[in-house]
Amino acid sequence: MVALDTIEGIINDVLWFHYAVTDDVLYLRLNNTREVETLGEETDDGLTLLRDSVTDRPVGLTIVNWWKRFGHGDLPDSLKTIERHIEPWGDRIAA
Numbered sequence: 001m002v003a004l005d006t007i008e009g010i011i012n013d014v015l016w017f018h019y020a021v022t023d024d025v026l027y028l029r030l031n032n033t034r035e036v037e038t039l040g041e042e043t044d045d046g047l048t049l050l051r052d053s054v055t056d057r058p059v060g061l062t063i064v065n066w067w068k069r070f071g072h073g074d075l076p077d078s079l080k081t082i083e084r085h086i087e088p089w090g091d092r093i094a095a
Contacts, residue, residue, distance in 0.1 A: 015090040026066035033059040
């Protein structure tokens, strides 16, 4: 039996993600800002928005209990399906 602890990748060369499966935490960053120092602030819906510490521009998002809060049923066993669930969260950063 294979058990995944983490899933990591880059969507459309723009959005880097790291999903800690066992902890159900999704980390998102704009790919070109992965090395940028950030400050986090909690949003009204309980997410952590990461902002560039110099420009104050949103560059990332951390979502605790991502699948429990926003998924449906068991975590899919297809990486493409998981990617389709992650991709819309990039709009929250770019907005």
